[in-house]
Amino acid sequence: MEWKLNNGWNMSKIAINNVSKIFENKGIPFKSLDNINLKIKEGEFLCILGPSGCGKSTILRIIAGLDSPSIGEVLMDNEIITGPDHKRGMVFQEYSLFPWRSVIENVAFPLEMKGVAEDERYKIAEEYLKLVGLEKFKESTPYELSGGMKQRVAIVRSLAGDPEVLLMDEPFGALDIQTRNQLQKDLLKIWEDKRKTIIFVTHSVDEAAFLGDRVVVISKRPGKIVKTFDISIKRNRNRLDSEFMKLKREIYDFLESGE
């Protein structure tokens, strides 16, 4: 194992190597992802930015192990990913809380699957709910919560599984702008606190620029990496700051020239 640590190219937490994905629609194959190569460092906050239908969600699903690549491979800690695993938690755009469980039972779910005793897992779940200010709603059912609250619970439910990597598939896409901005701030706080690696898919330039250490731009069909922006602006970023606006303009300019 040790020699690997000395090799720079092996240091990445997640490595996507030459990944292509071909789907079939009514017998006609089409390429959704074309030769994706990407390395993500441990603790990094990476945003994948692209228009809808560019296959950015597919990248995330392949990393999660919910889909497999047609060509290429994805490694986590130098091991090929073959299926889903609690080490890679995923937060979906669609509301995914189990409606037959209360809020706290939802957050305790991954602990229950691991066989953690009931008292213990409720104690842990409550801590996580406090993290997003929802401990008062622990006995509520998911349908009593607003959209933003649901996604907060979904995030801490993933965290309760103690993932090393958190995959987020446009989790704030269905929320209004104020809620969305608030959840972005909450997420950054959690990220700084828990130091997880986060891969965040979005079609919003603003969101990507606000959150990411790095923004990878994916082109439309077939999805290809066309540009990477390294973001050096310190957090907490201010949306009205000239540096931030300049960065956004740079990304917008690229998108408009590229398409």
Place this chain on the structure above:
Amino acid sequence: MRKTLTAIIIPVLIIIGWSLLTSFNIIPEYILPSPSEVLNSFLGFLGTNELLIDTLATLSRVITGLIIAAAIAIPLGIIIGWSKKAEGLSNLTIQVLRPIPPLAWIPFAMLWFGLGFESAVFIIFIGTFFPVLINTIDGVKRINKVFVESAYTLGASQSQILTNVVMPASLPSIFTGLRVGIGIGLMCTVAAEMIAVKSGLGYLIMESMNLIDTGGVIVGMLIIGIIGFLMDYSFRKAEKKYVLWSGN
């Protein structure tokens, strides 16, 4: 309260119309007994324990048949709904066996189990098994994929997903299957009792017919209706309690 009042308008009108038609002899007694005749038969039954015994006989058969059918059909339905292989393996068999009316099994039920409890339970089992199975399969197939995928990424194994996600998520459909099953089960019981069993409400109806006690026939029919209503009602209550979330 208002709802209850609305609900009894039609039954009351039927009884009034029925009384008028029979008491003015517009419909002769031998075609349709009057309400008071039915009440007389009912009171006659109350004199003996017959009615209670027959009602309990029918109820115990329906419930036994339904429990056995559910115990097999629910797990089987979850497996078939979950696994494409299990579906491919069983689909043709199910589709051919399902349309056979449960009553067509009566000859074999009598051959295998004789006259009595087992025979009736077997017929009810056949009648309730398929609605529960089909609804369970359907419920499993319609589960939102995001629940299953979330559970995988939260570290659940396949068997944990079956018990902790698939089972609760398909509970609303399973309940629908059970409710349909109860209705069919009750029909099967009564029919089986008319042919293959010497007790129960179906038997009571046939016996009353033989004694030309048409009031007794209607008593039997009404009790069956009320049992069916009460069973469905209690199931709906249970459904509200256990799958409250499905309404939203």
